[in-house]
Amino acid sequence: MKQNLPSILISLLLAMGAWIFITLSGDFYITSKIPVVYSNLPPNLIVDHSLPREIEVKLKGQGWKFISFHFNSDKKFTIPVSKDSINSGVYLANLLDENSWLSSDFGIIDIQPPYLSIKTEKVEITQRNVVPELALQFEQGFGLADKIKVLPASVRVRGSAKIVSEIRQIKTVKTTLNGLKEKMVFEVNLEGIKGVEIYPQKVTLEN
Known part of the structure; x- marks a missing residue:
């Protein structure tokens, strides 16, 4: 029986392969x-x-x-x-x-x-400031020493004139950071807006 096991396994694999081939054909x-x-x-x-x-x-x-x-x-x-x-x-x-x-x-x-x-609309290209959406939790005895820097501070916004005129600022994705005690530097994505191109789509935040 043990000697026939490899042959049985090969036969099963071949049969399964043939079944898959026929089915997918x-x-x-x-x-x-x-x-x-x-x-x-x-x-x-x-x-x-x-x-x-x-x-x-x-x-x-x-x-x-x-x-x-x-x-x-x-x-x-x-x-x-x-x-x-x-x-x-x-x-x-x-x-x-x-x-x-x-x-x-x-x-x-x-x-x-x-x-x-x-239907088409006229394109408007402009710059809008980036506003970080952060929830920061510092360890005891530590805190935010300075205002969060956003690099770049503004991004290019391209879309229909009607939509772009209603955009006042671009927000980052909501981000929560816990246990902070040292200077932080990290990248964060920007929130997308339907029908609008934003470039770049990431900014760097640091304190």
Whole structure:
């Protein structure tokens, strides 16, 4: 029996491999959300912040291809913005040539939303001060000797003029630090704002 054990294990592995191969060679259906990229925009325009940043696509394809699709972190659905589509609209099913990475591997069963009304706004680029959101707990006998320094003190904000005009400051992500007794220097992320690009996305705090 012991002499036959390796042969049995090999047979089981081969049978399992054959079953997986046959199963994944069949057709599967999945619904996936894919990020949207709006291209061909002139530098002084941006798409309206109400437009979706992702779409939902129902796909048909072999299981093998869905495995690589799942691990593809670069998948994006490109929507070219032309003079004809601005202030009118576009059917997403008509954009499969621009997204051949998707249509060449899968059958496209459905796209939601099927149609987008393309609206644009003027871009505004400005600077906004950074405000740290910190909860600091010092050890006994220690405290904050000076005001927290933020480097850089302001960051670039880019987005629609309407949204940017309403932004007074950029906050850091809420951060709690315990047991402090020495000078601190650390990086912290900035809170994101929908429809707005912030650069840089991190600042350095020190006391």
